[in-house]
Amino acid sequence: MSKTIAENYLADPRIEQAKKLITDALKEHASELTGVRAGNPKLKDIYTQMLEDFSKQRGGKLFYDYIGSGIGNGALVELADGSVKYDFITGIGVHYFGHSHPGVVAAQIDGAITNTTMSGNLQQNVDSPKLFELILEQANKYGAGFDHLFMTSSGVMTAENALKMVFQKRSPAHRVLAFEKCFMGRTLAVSQITDKAAYRKGLPQTLSVDYIPFYDANDHQGSIDKAISMLKKYFTRYPGEYAAFCMELIQGEGGYWVGNKEYFQAIITECKKNNVSIIVDEVQTFMRTKEMFAFQYFGLDKDVDMVNIGKNSQVCATIYREDHKPLPGLISQTFTSSGSAINAAYYIINEVANKNYLGEDGKIEKLHFHFAKNLDQLAEKYPSLIQGPWGLGTMIGMTLFGGDLAKSKEFTFKLFDNGVLSFIAGGSPTRVRFLVPAGAATEKDIDSVCKIIEKTLNEMN
Numbered sequence: 330m331s332k333t334i335a336e337n338y339l340a341d342p343r344i345e346q347a348k349k350l351i352t353d354a355l356k357e358h359a360s361e362l363t364g365v366r367a368g369n370p371k372l373k374d375i376y377t378q379m380l381e382d383f384s385k386q387r388g389g390k391l392f393y394d395y396i397g398s399g400i401g402n403g404a405l406v407e408l409a410d411g412s413v414k415y416d417f418i419t420g421i422g423v424h425y426f427g428h429s430h431p432g433v434v435a436a437q438i439d440g441a442i443t444n445t446t447m448s449g450n451l452q453q454n455v456d457s458p459k460l461f462e463l464i465l466e467q468a469n470k471y472g473a474g475f476d477h478l479f480m481t482s483s484g485v486m487t488a489e490n491a492l493k494m495v496f497q498k499r500s501p502a503h504r505v506l507a508f509e510k511c512f513m514g515r516t517l518a519v520s521q522i523t524d525k526a527a528y529r530k531g532l533p534q535t536l537s538v539d540y541i542p543f544y545d546a547n548d549h550q551g552s553i554d555k556a557i558s559m560l561k562k563y564f565t566r567y568p569g570e571y572a573a574f575c576m577e578l579i580q581g582e583g584g585y586w587v588g589n590k591e592y593f594q595a596i597i598t599e600c601k602k603n604n605v606s607i608i609v610d611e612v613q614t615f616m617r618t619k620e621m622f623a624f625q626y627f628g629l630d631k632d633v634d635m636v637n638i639g640k641n642s643q644v645c646a647t648i649y650r651e652d653h654k655p656l657p658g659l660i661s662q663t664f665t666s667s668g669s670a671i672n673a674a675y676y677i678i679n680e681v682a683n684k685n686y687l688g689e690d691g692k693i694e695k696l697h698f699h700f701a702k703n704l705d706q707l708a709e710k711y712p713s714l715i716q717g718p719w720g721l722g723t724m725i726g727m728t729l730f731g732g733d734l735a736k737s738k739e740f741t742f743k744l745f746d747n748g749v750l751s752f753i754a755g756g757s758p759t760r761v762r763f764l765v766p767a768g769a770a771t772e773k774d775i776d777s778v779c780k781i782i783e784k785t786l787n788e789m790n
């Protein structure tokens with residue numbers, strides 16, 4: 330009798346059978362989604378009314394006229410008007426295995442049929458320790474030596490928690506450094522770090538933040554020299570006042586700018602001399618390069634203090650070492666995540682870690698190069714309309730119409746109407762970007778998406 334009743338329950342053949350029935354039904358219905366499709370005219374009025382009511386209820390129009398039906402097939406998703414589109418933005422980087430992936434659905438069922446809906450700090454189920462072990466094992470793959478992680482409910486909460494831990498350790502230091510154009514989220518504190526004036530309009534100043542320009546690939550040494558000289562000035566102007574440098578290694582919302590190892594190392598060395606902790610925000614980059622973490626891609630394993638993950642990981646977390654461990658009471662949450670999300674997180678991270686996604690010959694690199702090759706060809710054919718591609722791995726973007734905001738936005742709406750979900754990023758230039766669902770997308774999907782991009786460009790020309 331070494332097993333719990335729950336273990337016997339979950340191993341009950343009826344559960345296995347029920348799961349099989351569900352996944353078989355899902356596969357059968359999902360297989361009807363074979364390509365982009367216009368909406369069903371019979372659903373048009375109901376859908377239009379639903380969009381209108383929902384926009385009113387939520388206090389503003391949705392970016393796209395998008396309400397999902399609840400099913401998809403790989404990179405394809407069905408909307409509630411019966412239309413089918415390629416989802417190449419995935420909820421801004423969440424649905425990494427696309428839609429209705431049988432493995433993800435089965436993992437969610439495992440979480441959904443247990444005793445609780447939400448896990449929290451007081452009561453967590455056996456799924457949490459299993460997930461924590463996997464994430465720490467992956468974070469320590471090249472010897473980073475992380476000891477702990479704190480699970481939370483959103484990307485921005487990982488930033489809040491990391492900042493609180495760093496401020497407590499470095500007290501009374503209270504200033505923060507960040508890169509220009511960075512995005513970290515929108516709480517009252519973190520809106521002060523996110524480098525976008527509109528996102529903090531009317532808010533009180535809760536944090537003092539100073540910025541340095543992000544890496545410019547066209548001026549490698551100049552980028553390093555400028556960053557170091559600015560850091561030195563800040564450290565002289567406010568001695569002992571800086572607690573943290575918050576950094577994205579590949580800027581997401583800022584416009585898909587890719588950093589550089591030497592540049593980061595120079596900055597980190599200067600920060601370490603001044604007792605400044607390094608918080609790396611991987612909410613968008615986690616699982617998107619040929620390494621599990623972008624800090625591993627740039628070889629910064631020993632250099633970074635706190636690493637935040639979210640989006641693709643389904644649950645959000647701050648990973649850190651013993652030296653940043655908070656005192657009791659500093660961080661806690663009633664909800665950390667749902668059992669379904671925790672199980673889906675384990676499934677997705679485990680697949681990416683062990684099934685040919687990572688490395689030089691992994692699926693992430695292959696998808697990137699295939700997409701990049703297609704975009705290069707479009708750029709050659711339409712040099713005045715499209716430039717790029719930018720980004721790394723499954724973060725890929727292009728500049729259209731010289732980066733004009735209004736035209737780029739118009740393009741994303743027309744692309745949506747033609748059957749592809751994308752989004753904009755950055756400003757001066759604005760970019761159109763994709764967050765490719767690596768667990769679902771094929772090279773054929775990318776070819777189809779690129780044909781629709783070309784058609785849409787021609788419509789706007």
Ligand SMILES: Cc1ncc(COP(=O)(O)O)c(C=O)c1O
Pocket residue numbers: 421483484485486512513514515577581582610611612613639640
């Ligand atoms: C780099 C980065 N950090 C933090 C966040 C905030 O995540 P959330 O919206 O889950 O709070 C985002 C969201 O886009 C992000 O891209």
